[in-house]
Amino acid sequence: MSETHELEGLVALVTGSSRGIGRATALELARQGADVILHYHQAQEAAEEVASLIRSRYQRRTFIVQADLGTVEGCQHVVQQALEAFDHVDIFVANAGYSSHVDFERLSPEEWNRSLAVNLSHAFFIAQGLAPPMKDRKFGRLIFISSLRARSGSPHGPHYAAAKAGLLGLAKSLALILGPYGITVNTIVPGYTLTDMTRQAIEEKREAILSRIPVRKIAMPEEIARAVAFLASPASGSINGAILDINGGIYFPS
Numbered sequence: 001m002s003e004t005h006e007l008e009g010l011v012a013l014v015t016g017s018s019r020g021i022g023r024a025t026a027l028e029l030a031r032q033g034a035d036v037i038l039h040y041h042q043a044q045e046a047a048e049e050v051a052s053l054i055r056s057r058y059q060r061r062t063f064i065v066q067a068d069l070g071t072v073e074g075c076q077h078v079v080q081q082a083l084e085a086f087d088h089v090d091i092f093v094a095n096a097g098y099s100s101h102v103d104f105e106r107l108s109p110e111e112w113n114r115s116l117a118v119n120l121s122h123a124f125f126i127a128q129g130l131a132p133p134m135k136d137r138k139f140g141r142l143i144f145i146s147s148l149r150a151r152s153g154s155p156h157g158p159h160y161a162a163a164k165a166g167l168l169g170l171a172k173s174l175a176l177i178l179g180p181y182g183i184t185v186n187t188i189v190p191g192y193t194l195t196d197m198t199r200q201a202i203e204e205k206r207e208a209i210l211s212r213i214p215v216r217k218i219a220m221p222e223e224i225a226r227a228v229a230f231l232a233s234p235a236s237g238s239i240n241g242a243i244l245d246i247n248g249g250i251y252f253p254s
């Protein structure tokens with residue numbers, strides 16, 4: 001695909017950009033002209049590969065930060081490193097996340113708290129750190145990656161569904177609070193998307209899953225990435241507090 005320059009001169013931070021949707025998003029934002037701060041937790045080599053692609057393919061600047069976003073300190077570290085590396089951040093994509101299948105009655109306090117910390121609280125703490133310089137510059141784009149499970153619930157992951165639903169309320173609130181400063185806050189709600197998180201389940205139950213998706217296809221990470229880039233664009237300034245489902249028309253998986 002050829003390069004476009006919608007995001008020229010902007011700096012983006014994408015959490016969890018070593019793999020999957022975050023990786024595709026980092027590459028798409030760079031393709032559209034942004035400099036990109038990459039973040040990873042454990043997949044250092046994968047993050048370095050993304051950085052090298054951004055430099056060689058799109059000639060954009062990039063910087064990598066490592067952190068466990070299940071801790072407040074990890075979130076603060078990302079904010080501090082990002083602002084040191086690039087002075088300001090224009091686009092923040094809260095993408096890092098994980099899901100685990102645990103029976104309701106066996107769900108420990110630790111796993112409940114960790115899921116909320118990684119899947120929800122990291123968006124809050126990093127947004128809180130990045131908002132003041134965005135307000136000074138009267139421009140910002142916050143985009144949260146939620147999940148179909150926020151809408152449908154999950155029989156095997158109430159901790160994941162609750163965290164992802166929390167992102168919807170957080171984004172709506174920040175849209176009200178930050179909108180007057182030129183900062184928009186929107187949420188993307190992916191359905192089944194082919195990444196490491198879902199590959200095994202999709203391989204094992206492909207036909208059953210496809211039969212419930214009206215468009216009969218699993219989304220690719222690049223489809224989510226293009227929607228992120230659209231919301232991140234300066235031209236999308238009236239889209240605030242929106243929730244964009246990208247799921248092929250499935251709203252209630254079993």
Ligand SMILES: NC(=O)c1ccc[n+]([C@@H]2O[C@H](COP(=O)([O-])OP(=O)(O)OC[C@H]3O[C@@H](n4cnc5c(N)ncnc54)[C@H](OP(=O)(O)O)[C@@H]3O)[C@@H](O)[C@H]2O)c1
Binds near residue numbers: 044097098192195
């Ligand atoms: N795939 C789907 O079908 C689907 C559907 C709905 C929503 N989503 C959401 O989309 C987002 C991206 O998912 P994906 O499918 O691309 O997943 P993925 O391929 O498993 O990638 C997850 C990313 O999050 C990072 N991460 C995980 N735990 C972390 C932690 N404790 N601290 C910091 N970073 C952490 C990982 O970093 P390292 O690899 O460096 O450790 C990785 O970069 C997630 O929020 C997920 O909930 C995905």
